[in-house]
Amino acid sequence: MTNAVYTLVVRALSGVVSDRAAETMLRAVLREQGLSAESVSAQDMQKVLSGPLLSRLSTVLPPARARKELSVLSKQLESQYPKAPTLFTQSGPVATWDEPQNETTFDDLGLGADDFEFDDPDYGAAPTTRTYDLTQPGDQDALIQNLGRLSGVQGVMVCRATGEVLRVKAVRDPAGLGGVVAASAMLFQKRSLKLMSADLGGQTVCVCPLGGYCVAVVATSQANVGRLLVELQQLRVAA
Known part of the structure; x- marks a missing residue:
């Protein structure tokens, strides 16, 4: 039976790719690292997220999108397991609007x-x-x-x-x-x-x-x- 760490990650990953792709991808990278879905620890999963899984997900998504999705997932894992902090060193906003931008509005567009x-x-x-x-x-x-x-x-x-x-x-x-x-x-x-x-x-x-x-x-x-x-x-x- 898969453990709680694996279940958390595969469910979150299913929101990015299909359920089947999430399961296949995650099991494959765990196997490559000598880990299993039944016993993988939160610490080991953080290494998987920031390394092999990031590399694999970047082949099906734009690299920036893959990093952003897994960074969010890594922080979710950290919130559940504080002793397993995220290893994503390039911190950034979850969405673009968290960054300061120049002011503009959409008033008076006159669209038809x-x-x-x-x-x-x-x-x-x-x-x-x-x-x-x-x-x-x-x-x-x-x-x-x-x-x-x-x-x-x-x-x-x-x-x-x-x-x-x-x-x-x-x-x-x-x-x-x-x-x-x-x-x-x-x-x-x-x-x-x-x-x-x-x-x-x-x-x-x-x-x-x-x-x-x-x-x-x-x-x-x-x-x-x-x-x-x-x-x-x-x-x-x-x-």
């Missing part, structure tokens, strides 16, 4: 339907679907944090379809973004759409309707918008 690029509603390529109960503040925060870990993301906002802001995290005050979501929601009602994105010149806003809610993501112009749209397309609201 012609400013948006519409995604094909039949397109789907991501293997992992994530379900959130957006009536619950905890799930709203979890959704924001997961999207905030994607490279290039500078802000995430959860709103009602009317544009009423429920939760937001951003590198700077996203004034006016609620209005962008409200305007987007009206376009969603008129067309059969699942996603939309607007290029604001230096930044991109992506909006995804989720039942009676909307999620808006602000990303830099260097962000992989295609990847971001795929991630948004996998979001679901709990029934």
